Amino acid sequence: MRKKTSEKLLKCVDDILSSLEMFRNFKGNSYISAKINNLCSDNMAALEKNSDSIKNKEYLELLDKFKESVSQISVGDASEISKRLKELISESVVYKVIFMPYKASMWDSLESIWMAADKAERCEALVVPITYYELDSNQNPVKKVNERDRFPEYVNTINDEEYDLENDLPDIIYIHNPYDNTNLVTRVDSRYYSWNLKKYCEKLVYVPYYKWVDGASSTSFKSAMYYADYTVQSSDDAVKRCVEASPEYAGVLGMENIVVRKAMEKKLINLGSPEVDKVLSLSKDNVPMPDDWKGKVIKSRVNVVYNTTLDEIFESRTFDKVKETLNFFKKNSEKAFVIWRPHPLMKQTLTSMLPNLTDEYDEIMNEFISGDYGVLDANPSMHYAMFWSDMYYGYKTSSMTELYKYTGKIVLEDAPKLTKFVSEQGAEDILSNLKENNVVSEPDCSLENIVDIIAGNDELKYGKHLELENSGSKINNYMLEKLCQEDET
Known part of the structure; x- marks a missing residue:
């Protein structure tokens, strides 16, 4: 009931x-x-x-x-x-738990919580993908989008236009879009702003769609962090630094520092990362090789997932490093193959914020697609690239960089402004480091170094298996306990 x-x-x-x-x-x-x-x-x-x-x-x-x-x-x-x-x-109480993702590619931030709630006898779990708008350079909506048909087949979804939120009054709502009316590239329908959702549920829970990187991730204010009852973080560093950023949040909200800090101390909680749960669960069964990769992504070469992020393009303000990287794969196609994954919002973001780079990006993209030294990963999910690749190359602030570490395979952290450099470490030292730690960085190591070492040491392609507590179950149990405690008081 x-x-x-x-x-x-x-x-x-x-x-x-x-x-x-x-x-x-x-x-x-x-x-x-x-x-x-x-x-x-x-x-x-x-x-x-x-x-x-x-x-x-x-x-x-x-x-x-x-x-x-x-x-x-x-x-x-x-x-x-x-x-x-x-x-x-x-x-005998059954709690109504609603998941309101907006992008299918970010569903992994909520999926393991949904799985836990869906299995729990005391939960009735529903997934309601919500509508959002793509914006032009003046932040005007130009396209209405709902990605319900892009979610995995095993996830039963409900049309948000048919879901009667105002009368259903769920006990818990989970969201992964925290920006409300402040996003400059995409924006959810105003009905789903955090302060509106909070009116219709007991607990509004915001789970970030990116994996926090200790010491590197931004603590910048996102409105759902304040209006939600809880913001689930994945490390103590995340909680500590976001609490310490309370004065900045207070300035945005126009409130007293002490009031906002007390709110943040209550709302921010380290309960782990559902995205890590997803990485640990990857297998041939749940991420079969895409048809257009077959015969190309083969074990006789070193398959490198190359993740190009918005952060690194904003930092470098050029595509020089991207062109140099792709050129490496073009020249070394016998031993290396690239699975290139540019950020899914790259073109839209360039159009909106760096329009002078748009034509160059189109040229790079057209040349790459017409070549035969790599495949473009435009899948909504990053997990195909994570599972079928042998190593990772990308910027350290990216959540994909952080998540790939949990595959146990090699991660090379990219320095966006650094081109045409020579590694500061020799091959023997690099190999010794890789056997102890699967994460290395430029300029200590170069892409060519790492590819050569993996090509000569096949065991590095498979990585080390990790056993970690399931965060989805932990989060679901925590929120149910909070509801039960309130019922008893």
């Missing part, structure tokens, strides 16, 4: 007990006694009517005993029986 129904039934039990007390005090008054009797009958009828929602045989047995003690006006017996009766009612 839903929480609101259980609250009504708990009130029925309390009202019956109160009625018995009143009956004892006014048993000489026939008018009041009749009123009390009717009230008891109505409340008892409600308890019987909802018995099917309480899947426990003990409930019906207790209810019969409760009725008997009430009919005998045995306040002590009724009070004692009511304690267990109320426990059974509370234990």
